[in-house]
Amino acid sequence: MAKEVLSKDNIKLNVSLNSKEEAIRYTGGILADNGYVEASYIDKMLEREELTSTFMGNNVAIPHGTEDAKGMVTETGLSVVTVPEGIDFGDGNIVKVLIGIAGKGDEHLEVLSKIAIVLSEEENIQTILDASSEEEIIRIFSEVN
Structure with missing residues (x-):
């Protein structure tokens, strides 16, 4: 049976991270630890970040792997990490919400x-950012159709 794209295990609230690299490794590590991606996908997330920043504005970054990392994805999944103190993603861009993506095939487009x-x-x-439970995060994302 397919895994849930976003489960409680994929959400970490009020985490303290010190650098962009640590943030991407942490976000990707959740996906790897929960069986969505091979561990090597995390390196592809860092590689993607070197090519183009995944900072999206509004304190959000969406780290994901490079195009050639698709073979390392076993299930489509998301990880959500909140970092209230923020992490500098370069150029003064502060990230407080990280959403890691692993998409199988073309499923990443829908996600x-x-x-x-x-x-x-x-x-x-x-x-x-204000959420006090994983369920609150899941509710926010599940309200979208």
Whole structure:
């Protein structure tokens, strides 16, 4: 049976991280630890970050692997990490919400569009940051169809 794209195990609230690399490794590590990706996918997430920043604005980054990392994805999944103190993603861009993506085949496009809808509402970003439970995060993302 396919895994849930976003489960409680994939969400970590109020984490303290010290650098962009640590943040990407942590976000990717959740996906690897829960069987969505091979561990080597994390290096592809870091490689992607070197090519183009995954900072999206509004304190959000969406780390994901490079195009050639698709073979390392076993299940489509998301990880959500909140970092209230923020992490500098370079150029003064502060990230407080990290959403790691692993998409099997073309499923990442559907997942990205759902994330874009959630994040287009600035109050949703604050709600994610203020969330006190994993269920609250899941509710925010499950309200999008």
